[in-house]
Amino acid sequence: MDPQTDPAHAIALLQDLFTNARAWAEFYFNMLLRPWIRYQVVIALVLFALAWGAARLARPRLHDWMRAREGWPRWRMRVLVIIHRRLRMIFFVSLMWLAVLVMREITWPSRSYLLAIFANLAAAWLFVVFATRLIDNPLLRSTVRYGAWIWVTLSILGLTEDSQRLLESMAITLGEMRLTAWLLVQALVILTVTIALARFIARTTANRIRRNEDISPSMQVLAVKFLQVLLYGAAFFIGLNMVGVDLTGLAVLSGAIGVGLGFGLQKVVSNLVSGIIILLDKSIKPGDVISLGETFGWINALGARYVSVVTRDGREYLVPNEDLITGQLVNWSHSSDFVRLDIFFGTSYDDDPHAVRRLAIEAATGVKRVLSHPKTPVCHIVGFGDSSVDYILRFWISDPTGGLTNIRGDVYLALWDAFKANDISIPFPQREVRVLDDRADAAETGGILQP
Incomplete structure (x- = not known):
């Protein structure tokens, strides 16, 4: 058996690490009994209290100054927010290094040894905080931050070699590959x-x-x-x-x-391939207005598995890519943004059809979204009904993403106003019901009463 994979070897390394940590703790505990060590601890606590007080006084002033910086780039404001949140640590690191430099000038270096460790740890932790803010993912940022803090702490305290030997001893063998905990840590970091x-x-x-x-x-x-x-x-x-x-x-x-x-995963692969085909043939793109079955809306995003379609009522449908490839799809803005809409109406037989057509075209043209050039509205007679002369009004729009039902409603309202202003009537079906007397009915039927 490989001695490096022997569990007893790992236990021995763990015992060595524990022994070294215990010796390190006893060493620093004995150092705490010395007057200058206790003075350094007291100095660190006093400096921390001063940093806390300075941060408490400076935060409101910095906050007000930040609010007055209108028009600054976003990255500058993000840096200021980080500084605002870490003012206490910034003041503490500054005061600690100032104290270390002063004590090294007026006394022996050993009497500022513990303060230097505190200053290095605080400065390293502050640097890690600022560096990890560049990572947007919260989980990844937290993982990198705490991992860096652990590694920096071990490096400053001189425990990296013992920790590495312990992690290398914790291993399993898979065929010809030896997988150690140290290798996993390296893989995670890299x-x-x-x-x-x-x-x-x-x-x-x-x-x-x-x-x-x-x-x-x-x-x-x-x-x-x-x-x-x-x-x-x-x-x-x-x-x-x-x-x-x-x-x-x-x-x-x-x-x-x-x-x-x-x-x-046939369906997943099919949707993935369908998504690639959709992107390559350019049949749909973000912003297109489509109809698929009863779903009508505009494309919000193209995904690897589905297409996000947002309707006018705020619903978001996730349509699988395969359905867009195999089903019949209406793309209202595929090759052109122009969309023609038709509405039907009828007027009385007493009204002049020439005037009706002219008023209908003028009413549609007066609606904001209806195009008057190059495609103009037209109106035609499509039949003579039982109660009215039937017309069709056709007009064009160039912004189907703005909705279709609302523009139809606007045109109908414009027609209503134009017809009211020019005494054009919109008829409705009428029926005449006659009630016959029984005797008269019998006389008309030759004396035989009908049931």
Whole structure:
């Protein structure tokens, strides 16, 4: 058995680490009995109280000053917010290093040894706080922050080598690969750094792609998705390679897993491939107004598995990509933003149809969203009904995202006002009911009463 994988060896290293930690604790406890060590602890506590008081006085003034800085870039305001929240630590680190420098000038270096440790720890923790604020993901930021704090603390206290030996002793063997706790820690740190770097590059590049007006919206989405997959995949495999993990076995394992999952994830793969086809053929893009069955709305976002469609009533439908490929889809703004709408109405036979057509066109043209050029409204007679002369009014709009029902309602109101102002009547069906007397009915039917 490999001595490094022997559990007894790990226990012995743990005992050595415990012994060293105990010796370190006894050493510093004995140092606390010395007058100058106690003075340094008291000085640190006094400086912490002064930092707390200074931060309490400075926070309101800094807050008021920040509120007066209108028009500043967002990143500057974020830095000021971080400084506002960490004023106490900033004052404490400044006072501690000032005290260390003064004591090193007026007395022996050993009499400021403990203060230097406190100052290094506080400064390192403050630096970690500011550095991790660059990470947007809360979980990733917390993981990096606490991991960095632990590593910095061990480095300042001189316990890194003992901790590393302990983590290397905690290992399992998988074939020819020896997996240690130290290797897992390294992998976690390197993967975190590489993925954070890939995330930063992906977001920066994605913003530039979205600002490029020469690229269509669908191609922008495709380019951003492809870039994210490429960067995150490269970060993952590069991180594992830097740690020393053999990627050959991982490739074989991933292939076997892919074959097994292919049968159970057919719908997921189908939606993924359908999403890529949608982006490539540019059939739909963000902002298009579509109708799919009873769902009518505009496309909010294109995802890898579904398309987000927002309706006029605020509902958001997640339509699978496969349904958009296999089903009949109406894209109201695919090749052109022009949309024609038809409304039907009728007027009395006593009204002049030429005047009715002219008033209908003028009423539709007066509505704000209705186009008057290059596509003008038209009105035609479509039939002579039982109670009215029937017309169809056709008009065009160029902003279907603004809604269709509301523009129809506006045109109907304009027609109503125009007809009222010009004495054009809108008839309704009328029926005449006659009640006949029984005798008269019998005389008309030859004396035979009808049941």
